[in-house]
Amino acid sequence: MYRSQRLALRYFAAAIALFGVMVAAGLLSATYYVHPTLLFNVFNFNIAKILHIDTLVLWLLMGFLGAVYWFLPGELGREVKGIALAEVMFWILCAAIAVVAAVFIVVQYGGSNESSMWFINQGRKYVEAPRWAALGIVAVMLVFAYNVIATAIEARKMTGVLGVLIADAVPLLALYLDAFPEIKNMSVDLFWWWWLVHLWVEATWEVFIGCIMAWTLMELLGTSRRVVESWLYVEVALVLGTGILGLGHHYFWIGAPTYWLGIGGAFSALEPLPLLGMVVHGVYDAGTHHMQAANRPAFYWTLAEAFGNFLGAGVFGFMMTLPQINLYSHGTQWTVSHGHFAFWGAYGCGVLAVVYLALEKTRAAKGLDSAAWKWSFALLNVGMAGMAGALLAAGMVEAFVGRAIGGSTLNAFLLVQNNSWFVEGMWARLGFGVVFAAGYATLVFDLATIGRRHELEIMPESRAA
Amino acid sequence: MNAGMAEALIFTALLLGAFVLLGGLYGLFYSLGRLRRERRLIAIARVHYALQCVVTAAIMLDTPLTPWWKVFVVLSCAAYFEIPPRTWRYLERLHHPRERHA
Numbered sequence: 148m149y150r151s152q153r154l155a156l157r158y159f160a161a162a163i164a165l166f167g168v169m170v171a172a173g174l175l176s177a178t179y180y181v182h183p184t185l186l187f188n189v190f191n192f193n194i195a196k197i198l199h200i201d202t203l204v205l206w207l208l209m210g211f212l213g214a215v216y217w218f219l220p221g222e223l224g225r226e227v228k229g230i231a232l233a234e235v236m237f238w239i240l241c242a243a244i245a246v247v248a249a250v251f252i253v254v255q256y257g258g259s260n261e262s263s264m265w266f267i268n269q270g271r272k273y274v275e276a277p278r279w280a281a282l283g284i285v286a287v288m289l290v291f292a293y294n295v296i297a298t299a300i301e302a303r304k305m306t307g308v309l310g311v312l313i314a315d316a317v318p319l320l321a322l323y324l325d326a327f328p329e330i331k332n333m334s335v336d337l338f339w340w341w342w343l344v345h346l347w348v349e350a351t352w353e354v355f356i357g358c359i360m361a362w363t364l365m366e367l368l369g370t371s372r373r374v375v376e377s378w379l380y381v382e383v384a385l386v387l388g389t390g391i392l393g394l395g396h397h398y399f400w401i402g403a404p405t406y407w408l409g410i411g412g413a414f415s416a417l418e419p420l421p422l423l424g425m426v427v428h429g430v431y432d433a434g435t436h437h438m439q440a441a442n443r444p445a446f447y448w449t450l451a452e453a454f455g456n457f458l459g460a461g462v463f464g465f466m467m468t469l470p471q472i473n474l475y476s477h478g479t480q481w482t483v484s485h486g487h488f489a490f491w492g493a494y495g496c497g498v499l500a501v502v503y504l505a506l507e508k509t510r511a512a513k514g515l516d517s518a519a520w521k522w523s524f525a526l527l528n529v530g531m532a533g534m535a536g537a538l539l540a541a542g543m544v545e546a547f548v549g550r551a552i553g554g555s556t557l558n559a560f561l562l563v564q565n566n567s568w569f570v571e572g573m574w575a576r577l578g579f580g581v582v583f584a585a586g587y588a589t590l591v592f593d594l595a596t597i598g599r600r601h602e603l604e605i606m607p608e609s610r611a612a
Numbered sequence: 613m614n615a616g617m618a619e620a621l622i623f624t625a626l627l628l629g630a631f632v633l634l635g636g637l638y639g640l641f642y643s644l645g646r647l648r649r650e651r652r653l654i655a656i657a658r659v660h661y662a663l664q665c666v667v668t669a670a671i672m673l674d675t676p677l678t679p680w681w682k683v684f685v686v687l688s689c690a691a692y693f694e695i696p697p698r699t700w701r702y703l704e705r706l707h708h709p710r711e712r713h714a
Contacts, residue, residue, distance in 0.1 A: 430643035466626070475621055551618035
């Protein structure tokens with residue numbers, strides 16, 4: 148095994164650990180909705196929410212980096228250039244995440260001054276990490292880009308997947324710099340901030356996961372390079388063609404010019420179309436392999452990625468993306484419902500597929516089939532679908548009672564909090580959150596015991612022999 | 613906004629969700645039908661597409677969306693019809709380029 152692949156395994160372990168923190172913080176956040184005074188002034192909702200969302204971003208990002216460090220040596224037939232530096236950056240990133248989490252939990256917030264921004268919280272939603280840590284993330288991404296580009300140069304080899312990945316590394320890094328400016332005008336600030344949040348999620352990350360899934364399909368199903376690369380180019384063109392200007396749906400209500408209503412609405416309404424193509428592709432690949440693959444968990448998580456992406460981003464997104472609907476739905480639990488389902492379908496399932504692929508090579512050469520992965524697959528997906536459904540119901544009540552009829556007043560907002568549909572929706576979300584957490588625990592058990600469980604099973608036979 | 617308009621808002625959103633979901637089911641059954649070479653599945657796919665057309669008609673006739681968005685939904689509906697067969701043909705050409713020449 149290459150050093151790069153050992154580093155990938157560390158990235159996967161860290162990603163799964165952060166996934167756990169995300170689940171725990173999510174359960175706590177969900178509990179606040181049914182017990183609003185829980186831990187009041189000790190550990191408030193905003194901190195749990197920051198931990199929930201920031202660990203979401205980080206576990207997926209670490210999964211992506213791990214996936215590239217896993218596949219890259221095989222792609223280029225050599226060790227990754229600058230791997231020692233990458234290993235150092237991994238530990239620095241882990242230490243930085245631990246320190247930032249400790250600051251969020253213990254210190255929580257500071258005054259409106261420079262030192263708070265540098266050492267406690269940058270104050271920008273989804274990228275709250277204090278500035279020193281944000282600079283650390285830039286350094287990690289720079290080293291990652293160097294690893295990929297320098298290895299390709301040294302190997303004197305360029306493949307289609309690698310070319311797309313390298314091209315994607317530039318906007319991936321450049322857009323993160325949007326986390327830094329201090330702009331006093333709130334509309335202008337939000338305008339650029341959405342470049343980071345939206346264009347990472349619906350452009351650069353889509354391309355990133357596209358490259359990872361291309362490698363996954365080659366390894367998992369033995370699909371030819373010509374096929375996956377041709378499909379990758381089409382997918383990237385379609386996703387970027389709709390996703391970049393789909394950014395406009397975030398500009399509806401921030402004080403941006405009104406032409407964004409038409410541009411944002413139209414392009415984001417087109418976003419389900421490439422996802423439909425992915426569903427067809429998923430059925431094609433699954434069917435031509437008769438729903439069988441040596442690595443069944445990776446295979447099923449890959450399929451879940453195609454279908455989850457269509458449901459979460461396509462169906463749940465289209466319901467609320469046209470400006471007439473979005474006027475009432477944005478910022479409600481309706482949006483939360485779409486966000487949960489889309490992130491899970493588009494990225495979470497893909498990362499888990501790669502983790503299973505890596506474990507097949509390292510620990511379970513004789514197969515991964517077990518009851519544990521099936522239970523975790525079912526519990527995680529049922530839990531997510533249930534949470535998304537419950538949040539959708541609660542969000543529609545918020546849009547209907549609080550926004551459309553109540554006129555978005557404080558009174559209307561408070562009225563909605565006691566509406567039985569909303570309250571029951573929040574309880575249902577918590578219940579399905581517990582199901583999801585049970586799925587996570589089963590996943591961790593499965594990942595921790597793959598290979599070792601097999602050794603235990605064959606041990607009696609070995610003794611008999 | 614009065615209660616009637618508020619109800620129309622939720623109704624429109626649900627129709628839009630159903631619109632995409634039916635498009636997805638059409639694509640799913642179409643692909644399964646082509647895969648297994650079963651006309652019954654292709655027929656089920658067409659039923660889902662027909663339902664998508666019914667939803668499109670409901671969006672046209674019974675929602676407060678402005679005309680531009682209604683036209684947009686109709687054009688999208690046409691695109692949904694074409695995507696599964698075109699994608700399937702593209703995938704077959706990719707996977708079996710020689711069969712095409714033969």
